[in-house]
Amino acid sequence: MMLNPFTGRINFLSLMSLGAICIGSACSRTEAMPDTRSDESIRLSGLVFEDENNNGIRDEREKGLARVRVSNGREVVMTDVRGRWFLDAYPDDTIFVIKPPDWMPRIDQDGLPRFYRVHNPAGSPETLRFEGMAATPEDPGSIDFPMYRHPEDGGFDILLLGDPQSRNLTEVDYLARDIVEPLVGTDAAFGVCLGDIAFDDLSVLDEHNTVMGRVGIPWFNVHGNHDMNFDVKHDSLADETWQRIYGPTTYSFDWGTAHFIVIDNVIYDGDKKYHGGFTDDVLSFIEADLKHIGKQTLVVLMMHVPLTGTENADDLLRLIADRPNTLSVSAHYHQQAHRFMAFPDDVPTREPHHHLINATACGSWWQGEPDEYGIPHAMMRCGAPNGHTVLSIKDFDYTLRFIPAGRDESQQMHLFLPGTIDVSNLASNEVVANVWAGSPKSSVRMRIDGGKWITMKRDLRPDPFLEMEYVAEALNRTPRGRRLPKPVQSSHIWVANLPESLSPGGHVVEVESTDQFGQVDKRHRIFRVVGKPSS
Incomplete structure (x- = not known):
């Protein structure tokens, strides 16, 4: 367990648009290859509780938290007055708690939020090149999620990193020196890696996490096409190593006055091929998730493949068409661009949706002549340098600011x-x-x-x-x-x-x-x- 340096920011704003929690008794879709998931589900249950001493264990005096959302990746339920939840789960499902505003799940020594439990009684296939999930109990008993108080402001910054994409430990070191070291001591609330954390060799993920964890903030992660298990035949098994390290590939959380949805829009077609799209499960989750979010709330959608390269992007746009405050971000293209996307013809006319194709941390895959420090200059294909973006949120509005690697922020x-x-x-x-x-x-x-x-x-x-x-x-x-x-x-x-x-x-x-x-x-x-x- 690490001491969290990001607490103590007090929020005096009303968060009613996100919903409140109570303590104790108070208060046309794209298709992947057919998967191998069993049709037999099991009823799972558990508790969300206030972990007053942040030890990850429910002690005798610690009470359940009511009105906290929990999901199986398709449905979203609320805990009852005692903090209990009940969900059906299939083998290989991940059950996760949706972080409410002013609360936080446990954060590990590398800044990774531990807000989920995998239900996989058979375990991952033994033939995987990179380690997947060990078998979990058929009946796991009560699955409990600890949460501790974490006051949050209505104004905060987020670090957005596209494609670190380290193919080996040398490139993990490039990432550390060129991107991460200047971030140590940041005032940002948290960071998000927008997919392609690895470059097919998933053995670098643990070392990547060690580097990112030294920044001292929580890191949420998006699943990318180079983060998959390629030695499987079905999309349902392509995230086995990811599941072991990071948990679900699609999930959501609240922070301050905003709501964030991390979306897996990489569908594995087998034989190392993939395409950008949203599965039925992903769209079902987003639809269920948004039912609990106020219409004026800023909703930030984070994915790997740009919406412009996602075959059923209109299905997602329809789900947010009645919301005035939305932003989506991606990476993947190794260039920086802003897209203003029209909504489908069958929804009322409104302003186009803003989609940011974020700069990549590795630039052009760590290619190009080395600089005086031995780090490739890695200029992106659009001529911009590698770097990251700061997303600043104030209540229901946002701004974006690109931070080039190895240069002063003033050079744009x-x-x-x-x-x-x-x-x-x-x-x-x-x-x-x-x-x-x-x-x-x-x-x-x-x-x-x-x-x-x-x-x-x-x-x-x-x-x-x-x-x-x-x-x-x-x-x-x-x-x-x-x-x-x-x-x-x-x-x-x-x-x-x-x-x-x-x-x-x-x-x-x-x-x-x-x-x-x-x-x-x-x-x-x-x-x-x-x-x-x-x-």
Whole structure:
């Protein structure tokens, strides 16, 4: 058991939209391959109780907690006045408690919340390459969930990390040095890894957890396509190692005034193939879960595959269509992008849903030339650096802020422009601004030497720096690192031509970006104009 350094934040706001708990007596869907789950269910029961001394054991004076939600991954029930719950479970189900606001399940030494119990009397297949679940009792008796008091504010920060994707311990060390070490001592409430924690070799998961646990906050985790057991035939068995280490692949929890749903949208098709989609069980859980959440509550949906790459995304959008405050986040693509997704035609017209494809911690899979510290520069395919995002929540609203790895937070873009330009070629030279976390709702402009502002145009194109690096690495027959992937069309590049009237000499171009949250960022580039103007 670890001493939790993240307690003591008092919430004076009403949390009625999330529901309250009471102590004692107070108060068209996508299909995977057919699975092998037995049709025989068992009635399970247990207790959610206040663990006053946080020892994980229900002591004699510790009371049950009423009105706490518990789930089997499909249905959601509430504990009764004594804190008891009852659910049917199939073999290989995971039973979990849905953390209420101002309460916390036990957190282990690596920051992993222990809020679940696996029901798997047969255990995982013995043929798995990576260890799965040991057999659990046919009748487990009372399954009890300890919770301790944890006051939470209506305003808090969350760390979002996409794809750490370490293929070995060397890359776990890259993650530690490049991403995690600067986070030690953070004021963030908790962090979320958005899938692909490993790169097929699931033996690195324990070492990954050891690194992440040193930050000193809880870590919730999303199941990714490289976190699966590939030596099985059915989707129902592809999470056996994950289940042993992290528990359920789809679950939810409250924090402060917000509600969070972690969603498994990676469906294993067998033979190491997969697709993005929501199973019937996942959609059933989300529908049941949201029935307990107030309509005005901010709901944050966290998954691995972007909604734009999920074949039945509309099924999820229908479930949140009547909610004004929603956000979804993913990773997977190794580029950063904001998508504003229209709702299906059969729901009332409303503003598009905001979906963030988050930056990846490993960038381009830890590829590229090493820097002076031996860490690959790993620029993502969109030209943005690797890094993470801070999601800041205040009551029912949110903001997002990208934090680039190895750079100051104030640097949010880079500019491309030749350092020397002949006066006769001014009009044919563009200022190219890659605003790393830019979106279609960003406004970008530039000016020369403090003059008149010029509106820049958003343009889908590869990042020029990444293109040059890609060519240079391709020409280098003995690269120091793994070669970068091919650049893609970046969604966050803005361009404008230089004015023809610039005189020979030194000049400064200033680019200013304002994002959808009103955050303003600037960057400067010095260049020289040479030659004689035509008479």
